[in-house]
Amino acid sequence: ELANSVPLGANEAIIYISVHVNSSLNSSASGFEVWYLSPDHARAKPVLSQSAVEDKELFAILNSMTEEEYMKESTLVAKFLLDALKAEIGRESPVRGIKGETFFVVRNANMPSVLAEIGFLSNTREAKRLRDPKYLQKIAQGLHSGLAAFIQHFEQSRGFTAR
Template identity: 55%
Template sequence: MKVKKIVLFLLAFLSCSVFCQNGKMDFIQNVQKNGISFYWDPMTSSGLLEKNGHRISFRAGDLFFIQDYKTLVSEAAPFFEGGKLVSTSAFFNLAENFFKLQNSETPYKIGAILIDPGHGGKDPGASSTHVSGGKKITVVEKDINLKVGLMLRDYLKKAYPEKNILMTRSTDVFLTLSQRTEIANSVKLKENEAILYVSVHVNSSMSEKVTGYEVWYLSPGYRRQVLNSKSVNEDASILPILNSMTEEEYTTESILMAKFIMNGIAAQVGNLSNSRGIKEEEWFVVRNSNMPSVLIELGFLSNKNEGLLLNDTNYLQKLSLGIYNGLQEFVTNFERTRGFTGN
């Protein structure tokens, strides 16, 4: 208990020394005055400042901030006071000097999108047989996943010829879950680039009445190692801090990507199917991908109407276009804000 009190006292002393030695400034007002773009993530109380293609990221109340996601600066980040974000004058001086010294390099962007059609080869996934027009029609998940994946790839290649649009499989072959995530994590990117991971699946249920599409992202409660010591310009002792912040960014970006994809699908399929919402889970392929990632469930094969729709090429085109539109909106948002919502 004594040690805990000493630690709390030291933290309070450090916070007071930093805040008392530097004048407080209205954070939002100074951001606007200096032509700096500001994006805020209320889920994690994290902020992002952007100017000339460079960024400063921080968590409200921390005694440090990070430049361009790799360099840690020991200075108090903006903090809340009276329900308003304020900062020290020292923070703003350091931020202004950082932005002035940087050249206007290429902004952070999506360099690659990896589409992962689930199952394949000896692993068919879910399947269901329905009778339509007196004929038996068997719908198999691995085939639907691949068809939608190929359509999505074609849309993305046409829209983004400068980006690397990849697939874990483009034919009916079997891949283990580990192989899929290894493919994702081994994609070569430039320093200012990121990759998105989109896993495509089809659902099934014991109840034939269940219908709808849904998009899953990694549960925020799951913690993983997404950085290594070679990826930052700091000593290994701060790696856990940088890893935590990067991981929270991945989660936020994954949620945004899921939201945009859900909206895109809804706009295309209308009342042909129903949205089951955005959900969180620790799927293997999402849990082990060191990047923003989502898993899409296109619908339920076990429902007759939806099963037959999923066997219809025109309907699969609607789904593919919906996913594409969602990804396009996310890419635009990401490349402008790196996943943060505007304040």
């Protein structure tokens, strides 16, 4: 709700990145991954405000187009974040990949959105690393670099996110 209510000015945009630490019944599970909203599912609520478009048919078309663009952008954000995390911590933690799912945080954000799982607390080695400020700094640097790379790509392509 907080992200969805951020007021945006002209030529402003917003991206939602939710950072989590994983856990598993399998204590050997390890690694990092980035999730985006599965293309099989639409967001929980319409992306656009119904009051912004009076014609219901036009509203449905514009909402569908905006939803598609957010899905493409979310997939690209996920790719850039995963690549940057891999560069920072890929030697220390396995890369689990980019995955689509309908997690609450990505299906309820009316903007490009991803969920980054940065490791497993249930894995003793990873839990120890996740308490290390230097390792956390590498994760933060990876998230920053990935986001910066996405923004640079987006600006150079003038918002056309097809790759």
